[in-house]
Amino acid sequence: MIRLERNHLRWAAAAVGLIILGAGVGFGLSRLSSDRAASTGAASGDREVLYWYDPMVPDQKFDRPGKSPFMDMDLVPRYADEAAGAGVRIDPALVQSLGARFATVRRGTLEGDVAATAVVEFNDRDVAIVQARASGFVERVYDHAPGDVIRAGAPLADLLVPEWGGAQIEYLAVRRTADAPLIAAARQRLILLGMPESLVSTVERTGRPRTTVTVSSPIGGAVQTLGVRRGMSVAAGTTLAEVNGLSTVWLNAAIPEAMAGSLRIGRSVDVTLAAFPGERMTGRLIALLPAVAEDSRTLTARIEMANRGGRLRPGMYGQIVFGGGTEATLLVPSEAVIRTGQRTLVMLALEGGRYQPAEVRLGREAGGQTQILAGLNEGERVVASGQFLLDSEASLSGVEARSLDQAGGDSRPAAGAAIHRASGRVQAIGNGTITLAHGPVPALQWPAMTMTFKVPRTVDPNVSVGDQVAFTFDMAGGEPTVRNLTRQGAAR
Numbered sequence: 277m278i279r280l281e282r283n284h285l286r287w288a289a290a291a292v293g294l295i296i297l298g299a300g301v302g303f304g305l306s307r308l309s310s311d312r313a314a315s316t317g318a319a320s321g322d323r324e325v326l327y328w329y330d331p332m333v334p335d336q337k338f339d340r341p342g343k344s345p346f347m348d349m350d351l352v353p354r355y356a357d358e359a360a361g362a363g364v365r366i367d368p369a370l371v372q373s374l375g376a377r378f379a380t381v382r383r384g385t386l387e388g389d390v391a392a393t394a395v396v397e398f399n400d401r402d403v404a405i406v407q408a409r410a411s412g413f414v415e416r417v418y419d420h421a422p423g424d425v426i427r428a429g430a431p432l433a434d435l436l437v438p439e440w441g442g443a444q445i446e447y448l449a450v451r452r453t454a455d456a457p458l459i460a461a462a463r464q465r466l467i468l469l470g471m472p473e474s475l476v477s478t479v480e481r482t483g484r485p486r487t488t489v490t491v492s493s494p495i496g497g498a499v500q501t502l503g504v505r506r507g508m509s510v511a512a513g514t515t516l517a518e519v520n521g522l523s524t525v526w527l528n529a530a531i532p533e534a535m536a537g538s539l540r541i542g543r544s545v546d547v548t549l550a551a552f553p554g555e556r557m558t559g560r561l562i563a564l565l566p567a568v569a570e571d572s573r574t575l576t577a578r579i580e581m582a583n584r585g586g587r588l589r590p591g592m593y594g595q596i597v598f599g600g601g602t603e604a605t606l607l608v609p610s611e612a613v614i615r616t617g618q619r620t621l622v623m624l625a626l627e628g629g630r631y632q633p634a635e636v637r638l639g640r641e642a643g644g645q646t647q648i649l650a651g652l653n654e655g656e657r658v659v660a661s662g663q664f665l666l667d668s669e670a671s672l673s674g675v676e677a678r679s680l681d682q683a684g685g686d687s688r689p690a691a692g693a694a695i696h697r698a699s700g701r702v703q704a705i706g707n708g709t710i711t712l713a714h715g716p717v718p719a720l721q722w723p724a725m726t727m728t729f730k731v732p733r734t735v736d737p738n739v740s741v742g743d744q745v746a747f748t749f750d751m752a753g754g755e756p757t758v759r760n761l762t763r764q765g766a767a768r
Contacts, residue, residue: 325353368629377661378625381652384607384645391642394529394547394579396592402521404495408510409470412437415488417506420499425522425586428496432517433504436488443469444485451480470512497521525581525588527559529596530574535640539564539598545579549594557581559596606648610641612660621677622652623659631659633677649755651680695759696720699746702739704728710758712745720751730757739763 327337328351330344341351416434420426443466450462466476475489500518510516527547531539539561547557559581568575579596581588613636614621621633639647652658700714703726713726729749739745744764749756 327354328352329354375661376659378657379609379612379660381606381608381648381654381656381658383605383654385605391595391597392529392531392577394527394594394596396549396588396590396594397526397528398498398520398522398590399524399526399580400520402495402497402524403500404493404497404519404521405515406432406491406493406517406519408435408491408512408514408516409472410435410437410439411511412509414504414506414508414510417504420502420517422499422502424499426493426496426499426519428493430493430496431490432493432502433491434488435491435510437470438487440466440469440471440489441485441487443471444479444487447479448483448485491516493517493519495519495521496523522583522586522588525583525590527579527581527594527596529577529579530569530572531564531577533568533573533575536564536575539577543598546597547579547581547594549588549592551589551592552587561598605639606652606654607645608648608652608658609660610644610646612658613638613646619677624678625657625659635677635680637680651678694719695748695750697746697748699744699764702741702743702745704741705739708732710739710761712747714747727756730755731761732757732759 327339328341329337330346330349330351336346337354338351341353343349344351412435414433415436418431418433420430420432447459447462447466450458453459463476466479467473472489475486479486497519500520501515502517503514504510504516527545541561541563543561545559545561547559548555549557559579561577562580563578565576565578577596608622612622614623614633619635620638622636624632624634626632634651636651637649639649641647696717696719698712698714698717700712702710703713704711706728708731709728710731711726711728713724715724716722729747739761746762746764747758748760749758751757
């Protein structure tokens with residue numbers, strides 16, 4: 277009995293010891309956890325937090341930590357030292373593994389701003405309709421058929437016109453009277469009956485009536501239709517044949533709707549045809565047809581070409597290229613452009629291994645090069661290959677794209693661009709523009725007029741509406757751009 281009680285006491289003492297030991301371990305773990313949390317908080321507290329954000333929605337910023345309203349995840353802090361410097365820093369080894377290539381924004385001219393396929397067609401302005409001038413009968417048809425190429429004056433058919441016989445006999449009788457006014461009236465009657473001048477001259481020379489006339493083609497070209505057969509009767513005005521001239525032909529080219537605004541009537545066009553490989557020809561843009569094809573969103577450009585030797589035949593297939601501009605403009609490789617659907621970007625390669633998206637405004641594209649109208653400066657480096665992955669990394673890091681206004685400007689003239697001088701009065705001042713009523717500019721054949729000029733950010737106008745100014749400008753990128761502006765008089 278006493279031994280049993282001693283065992284119970286031993287078990288109770290052991291239980292009490294385990295309880296005390298567990299409490300001590302728990303207290304120690306809680307102190308360790310608290311110390312670690314405190315040290316972590318102290319470490320992060322040394323860094324200035326700019327804002328918190330969700331990496332999946334980096335554009336949305338929050339002023340305190342917590343759960344993301346978009347995803348089931350904690351918000352991530354953006355520290356001030358991480359935001360030092362523009363753009364996002366990318367490990368050079370990663371950039372190399374991506375095979376990224378770089379290009380420098382440069383000034384140059386586009387090879388050709390529009391290229392398209394084209395098909396040779398007949399010149400529909402060079403058409404001759406051959407008709408019967410009087411009722412008669414077809415006595416003979418010459419050996420021609422639709423599609424034949426004939427010369428000017430080639431005979432088509434012989435017509436017998438009975439009613440001409442009586443009028444010619446009367447004319448010959450009047451000629452024997454030697455009455456000049458009466459003779460002239462009788463001769464005019466023959467012409468009004470539809471007789472050609474050559475037939476009347478033959479009747480005068482031979483003194484005998486002629487009721488058969490040979491109908492000939494007035495121009496050389498291809499016979500489109502031939503509606504006359506031997507023995508048939510024809511009425512006055514019946515179409516006997518239709519001939520399409522071949523001295524000039526048209527090339528109809530399908531031009532994308534977006535490129536139509538850059539074309540001007542009268543521009544020269546380089547043409548290459550599959551029938552004559554390696555041979556370069558030239559034509560001239562004579563019309564842009566008004567209708568746009570709904571399925572392809574293209575409109576038809578009509579180019580006229582001389583057809584020396586009749587070598588160009590309707591239906592031939594070729595390619596056309598409109599001559600490139602002569603003005604120097606900013607260019608980047610077309611592959612460097614990122615089109616998001618809402619805006620257009622390029623990825624800038626900055627110093628220190630940093631990268632930043634930059635918004636740009638594009639112009640024409642040709643020869644693998646794209647014109648930059650705004651958003652970049654000459655000499656900046658852009659990523660030409662691998663930019664999509666770098667742009668994704670910048671988006672995940674919450675890096676904002678450089679806007680068009682932040683790109684700055686260049687007050688220097690374009691390389692090779694001519695500087696023009698003029699004077700005028702300030703009419704209006706806008707954001708990056710100034711409207712001037714200026715005098716003539718003989719070098720550009722401009723009369724006195726009012727127009728708007730582009731003003732780079734580095735040019736400080738320091739003028740007011742109504743001021744008389746002297747200024748210099750060039751045509752960089754096809755836009756008149758002010759390079760220097762000096763006030764000459766105060767506003768009235």
